[in-house]
Amino acid sequence: MELPPRRKLFDFQGVSMTHYFTDNWDNVQNFQARENDIMIATYPKAGTTWISYILDQLHYGPVAPKCQTSLVDRVPFLEMNIPQIPTGIEMLDKLATSARLIKTHLPVQFIPRSFWEQNCRMVYVARNAKDNLVSYFNFDPMNLAQPEPGDWNHFLQRFMDGKMVFGLWYDHVTGWWEKKQTHSKIHCMFYEDMIEDLGRELDRLCSFLGLSPSLEEKARVIEKSQFDNMKKNSMTNHSSIAFMDFKISPFMRKGKVGD
Numbered sequence: 001m002e003l004p005p006r007r008k009l010f011d012f013q014g015v016s017m018t019h020y021f022t023d024n025w026d027n028v029q030n031f032q033a034r035e036n037d038i039m040i041a042t043y044p045k046a047g048t049t050w051i052s053y054i055l056d057q058l059h060y061g062p063v064a065p066k067c068q069t070s071l072v073d074r075v076p077f078l079e080m081n082i083p084q085i086p087t088g089i090e091m092l093d094k095l096a097t098s099a100r101l102i103k104t105h106l107p108v109q110f111i112p113r114s115f116w117e118q119n120c121r122m123v124y125v126a127r128n129a130k131d132n133l134v135s136y137f138n139f140d141p142m143n144l145a146q147p148e149p150g151d152w153n154h155f156l157q158r159f160m161d162g163k164m165v166f167g168l169w170y171d172h173v174t175g176w177w178e179k180k181q182t183h184s185k186i187h188c189m190f191y192e193d194m195i196e197d198l199g200r201e202l203d204r205l206c207s208f209l210g211l212s213p214s215l216e217e218k219a220r221v222i223e224k225s226q227f228d229n230m231k232k233n234s235m236t237n238h239s240s241i242a243f244m245d246f247k248i249s250p251f252m253r254k255g256k257v258g259d
């Protein structure tokens, strides 16, 4: 797949963005969420794919035929608008299910109004800034839809200045955290907690979602969501994404704390 030259960052309502995530803005803002939709919100590289797969399994169960399709199709990326592939909105419109899992990296102030009006559940995952930065630094060279990454020193400075797609890590995390204080339908999770004890975090998540899976079901979700298993699984390792160059780096890179 041939993409145009890498996009440049620009200031979009006070947040650094690229046009791949803003060109469909009116459709994104007018998106009609449904009451049972679940939003998965993260700063990029905080554990989106991991929590998406966990929710996907809890949501659709082990035998759903949909599980033969890629996770990126089952959990559409709301604001995505990359040439030659369907937009996130188009993918969402095609989903047969009535309760959708919806991925976003939008800062909280950009979330379309209908999600609040419908009182949708939202799961926000945050990751320690240093690991988030390292993961982002390794991701941008292999993701041809991202801006030119530059060297480490340049990237680090950009990260600290918030000159990253989806803006400053600190603003993103604190924005969602503050919203959670007054909004009971937001569940905040931390990547490090998931690494420490995924069973405990799964219990908390299920309690938020009002789900009570059996012990066997929980064990199955935990097993399938292990880093090595997701890396091997072509439905979860993003190997089908045409604008990612796996010769540069795998999407499922290390999955560690303190890298």
Ligand SMILES: Nc1ncnc2c1ncn2[C@@H]1O[C@H](COP(=O)(O)OS(=O)(=O)O)[C@@H](OP(=O)(O)O)[C@H]1O
Pocket (backbone or CB within 6 Å): 042, 043, 044, 045, 046, 047, 048, 049, 050, 131, 134, 135, 136, 138, 225, 226, 227, 228, 230, 251, 252, 253, 254, 255, 256, 259
């Ligand atoms: N199961 C599991 N366990 C532990 N870690 C995992 C898992 N799945 C994904 N990852 C790691 O999450 C990082 C990718 O983050 P995202 O999925 O948020 O990326 S993206 O924003 O959707 O592009 C990326 O982190 P790094 O390895 O540090 O780069 C992935 O390896």
